[in-house]
Amino acid sequence: MTSNTATMNGAIAGPSLWSRMMSGQAGPVTVVLMALFVIWYGGAVLMNAPTQIDKYNRADQTWTKMQLIEDTLAQERPILPAPHQVAQEMYKTIFATKITSKRSLVYHTWVTLSSTLLGFVFGTALGILLAIGIVHVVTLEKSLMPWVISSQTIPILAIAPMVVVVLGAIGLKGLVPKAIISTYLCFFPVTISMVKGLRSPQVIQLDLMRTYNASKWQTFWSLRLPSAMPYLFASLKVAIAISLVGAIVGELPTGAQAGLGARLLAGSYYGQTIQIWSALLTAAFVAAIMVVLVGWCERRVLVRMGARS
Amino acid sequence: MKQVTGTHSVKLDKFCLVAATAALLSLIFPLTGIDAETGKQIAFVGDIPGLAIAMALCVIVGAAFTWLGVGKIQYAAIILAVAVFGCWQAVTALYDHGLAGHATSGFWLFILSLWAFVWRGIDVVARYRSLETAKQQSANILVPIAFGIWLLFVWEVIVAGFGVPQVLLPAPSAIGVRFINSTDTLAADFYQTFIKAVISGYVIGCGSAFIVAIAVDRVPFLKRGLLPLGNMVSALPIIGVAPIMVMWFGFDWQSKAAVIVIMTFFPMLVNTVTGLNAAGKLEKDLMATYASGYWSTLLRLRLPAAMPFIFNALKINSTLALIGAIVAEFFGTPIVGMGFRISTEVGRMNVDMVWAEIALAALAGTAFYGAVAFAERKATSWHPSFRVRRH
Numbered sequence: 001m002t003s004n005t006a007t008m009n010g011a012i013a014g015p016s017l018w019s020r021m022m023s024g025q026a027g028p029v030t031v032v033l034m035a036l037f038v039i040w041y042g043g044a045v046l047m048n049a050p051t052q053i054d055k056y057n058r059a060d061q062t063w064t065k066m067q068l069i070e071d072t073l074a075q076e077r078p079i080l081p082a083p084h085q086v087a088q089e090m091y092k093t094i095f096a097t098k099i100t101s102k103r104s105l106v107y108h109t110w111v112t113l114s115s116t117l118l119g120f121v122f123g124t125a126l127g128i129l130l131a132i133g134i135v136h137v138v139t140l141e142k143s144l145m146p147w148v149i150s151s152q153t154i155p156i157l158a159i160a161p162m163v164v165v166v167l168g169a170i171g172l173k174g175l176v177p178k179a180i181i182s183t184y185l186c187f188f189p190v191t192i193s194m195v196k197g198l199r200s201p202q203v204i205q206l207d208l209m210r211t212y213n214a215s216k217w218q219t220f221w222s223l224r225l226p227s228a229m230p231y232l233f234a235s236l237k238v239a240i241a242i243s244l245v246g247a248i249v250g251e252l253p254t255g256a257q258a259g260l261g262a263r264l265l266a267g268s269y270y271g272q273t274i275q276i277w278s279a280l281l282t283a284a285f286v287a288a289i290m291v292v293l294v295g296w297c298e299r300r301v302l303v304r305m306g307a308r309s
Numbered sequence: 310m311k312q313v314t315g316t317h318s319v320k321l322d323k324f325c326l327v328a329a330t331a332a333l334l335s336l337i338f339p340l341t342g343i344d345a346e347t348g349k350q351i352a353f354v355g356d357i358p359g360l361a362i363a364m365a366l367c368v369i370v371g372a373a374f375t376w377l378g379v380g381k382i383q384y385a386a387i388i389l390a391v392a393v394f395g396c397w398q399a400v401t402a403l404y405d406h407g408l409a410g411h412a413t414s415g416f417w418l419f420i421l422s423l424w425a426f427v428w429r430g431i432d433v434v435a436r437y438r439s440l441e442t443a444k445q446q447s448a449n450i451l452v453p454i455a456f457g458i459w460l461l462f463v464w465e466v467i468v469a470g471f472g473v474p475q476v477l478l479p480a481p482s483a484i485g486v487r488f489i490n491s492t493d494t495l496a497a498d499f500y501q502t503f504i505k506a507v508i509s510g511y512v513i514g515c516g517s518a519f520i521v522a523i524a525v526d527r528v529p530f531l532k533r534g535l536l537p538l539g540n541m542v543s544a545l546p547i548i549g550v551a552p553i554m555v556m557w558f559g560f561d562w563q564s565k566a567a568v569i570v571i572m573t574f575f576p577m578l579v580n581t582v583t584g585l586n587a588a589g590k591l592e593k594d595l596m597a598t599y600a601s602g603y604w605s606t607l608l609r610l611r612l613p614a615a616m617p618f619i620f621n622a623l624k625i626n627s628t629l630a631l632i633g634a635i636v637a638e639f640f641g642t643p644i645v646g647m648g649f650r651i652s653t654e655v656g657r658m659n660v661d662m663v664w665a666e667i668a669l670a671a672l673a674g675t676a677f678y679g680a681v682a683f684a685e686r687k688a689t690s691w692h693p694s695f696r697v698r699r700h
Contacts, residue, residue, distance in 0.1 A: 147456065
């Protein structure tokens with residue numbers, strides 16, 4: 001946000017526009033992004049050139065350098081698709097296809113997004129409940145906390161497919177198994193930060209609550225919870241991102257039916273690199289949008305909770 | 310909950326009361342369901358002397374401590390010892406006396422009684438305070454271990470008692486047996502996935518990010534441009550590049566290492582760059598008065614100050630690396646590797662093998678994390694977070 005204002009101020013100030021733009025964040029980020037695009041195009045030409053030259057040789061065709069570059073950026077199954085190819089594919093599958101169609105990326109995104117959000121809600125609820133328990137019960141803190149932490153050294157993402165298959169075997173299909181994986185991934189950051197947040201009130205504030213003869217519940221509701229909010233939202237941003245990862249990986253074993261993960265898998269089976277890249281970029285956009293949305297909620301809630309802005 | 314101390318307290322110990330009552334009821338209620346063929350109960354308490362003794366012991370000890378209170382650590386030890394004996398008898402009854410799959414209310418009441426004992430015992434140990442570091446530390450370690458063993462026991466008893474199908478969830482004992490019987494396969498998978506892919510990917514990813522971070526740190530422009538992007542990248546589902554890497558680098562471990570390099574690069578980059586800015590102005594001024602140059606300041610002040618951040622990234626990456634390797638194996642692999650084994654054995658419904666593989670992954674992940682944490686302790690022992698907390 002500060003970067004935007006920096007560029008706007010630069011436009012008003014006129015003469016020092018360039019230096020102002022480059023001293024904020026927006027300028028450097030744009031330059032780095034442009035550099036990435038250039039590298040991407042260069043990489044696409046370099047990586048696709050061998051197959052293209054091979055093709056020319058087989059067709060006994062003579063070729064110029066310009067023609068080679070042009071053709072490497074327009075292959076049907078390139079090793080590395082060019083940005084504009086991915087953009088075209090994304091436009092085609094997002095805007096030009098009916099959203100009920102199985103070829104529409106919107107449809108697949110929705111399949112993934114629904115289980116992401118369900119898992120996110122479950123995970124957040126579980127995480128908050130665990131944190132409340134850990135903060136209020138000493139035994140839980142001592143016995144449960146180490147296991148909460150070590151539960152995350154287990155590569156749960158790796159067993160996601162098994163969870164899906166096994167739950168499918170007993171008749172649980174579709175949304176729920178994927179949501180369970182997302183839940184497992186989500187709860188951890190929420191628990192850790194909420195424990196920190198619920199403990200963040202200072203002794204002097206807790207003492208004040210005691211002088212008011214406030215009950216445990218009142219202290220929790222009007223002191224601990226509001227002061228935990230900044231911690232909660234910091235963790236929610238992490239949680240929503242890994243929730244999406246969980247949902248995508250959970251789709252891998254379902255035999256490529258629906259969802260962004262299924263698109264990835266289908267793309268890798270049939271060598272449809274453009275399809276893989278467009279699914280990947282869509283997932284990235286969805287993740288970014290969700291993080292931004294959580295950030296928006298954060299500002300609203302913090303203002304309501306009496307944060308000094 | 311008020312702590313009950315001394316024998317003169319009138320206050321009854323609630324958990325011990327629950328334990329005694331539940332154990333008493335478990336002697337009365339039926340232990341098992343009715344056999345379909347004979348129309349009789351499969352087993353009575355009287356048939357299983359060990360279980361009967363354990364139940365009676367629970368009643369007596371529970372009643373005694375309801376009155377006495379569990380104020381002393383020695384009492385907690387007695388309670389936990391009784392609970393361990395009870396757990397042992399319960400498992401024996403399940404497997405040796407045909408209770409498995411037929412357990413009913415009597416048995417579950419006994420488990421409830423054991424739960425009350427374990428909870429009360431752990432509770433007392435968790436509140437234990439000693440000025441002797443060794444005693445305090447062993448108490449601190451005992452609590453989570455006892456809790457973990459209890460969770461394993463509950464898992465075992467629920468799976469066996471309700472006769473949960475093996476496909477859905479195998480008992481821990483079955484997983485353990487499978488683990489021991491297939492160490493050769495597991496060792497081969499471990500070598501392929503962990504030693505080859507994870508270690509090389511982790512070293513290359515973290516190492517290159519570290520070098521790039523030091524280079525970026527010298528150029529403020531790049532720093533401002535890369536940091537926001539690096540932060541954003543950590544929110545993206547990078548694991549999705551796995552199919553692309555498998556296409557580029559083939560089925561063997563190189564493609565997995567490539568996925569790990571990409572996954573571990575950005576956390577390390579962002580953390581190192583942040584850490585390099587962590588040194589305070591005062592310290593930097595001091596180095597300036599010593600006329601120390603860039604490299605000397607970097608080595609003596611800024612890198613040591615960045616260590617907590619760097620180790621934070623190394624710890625995050627240790628779990629990411631294992632995940633990356635296993636997930637990348639779902640997209641194509643030679644016929645060995647942890648991810649390969651998981652996906653094929655799931656297809657054949659050999660769920661106990663899958664769980665053995667998960668146990669291996671958990672062990673490897675925890676050991677890896679533990680090793681990094683240990684190195685952190687050695688390297689940054691000066692950091693405030695390692696100071697011993699005195700209560």
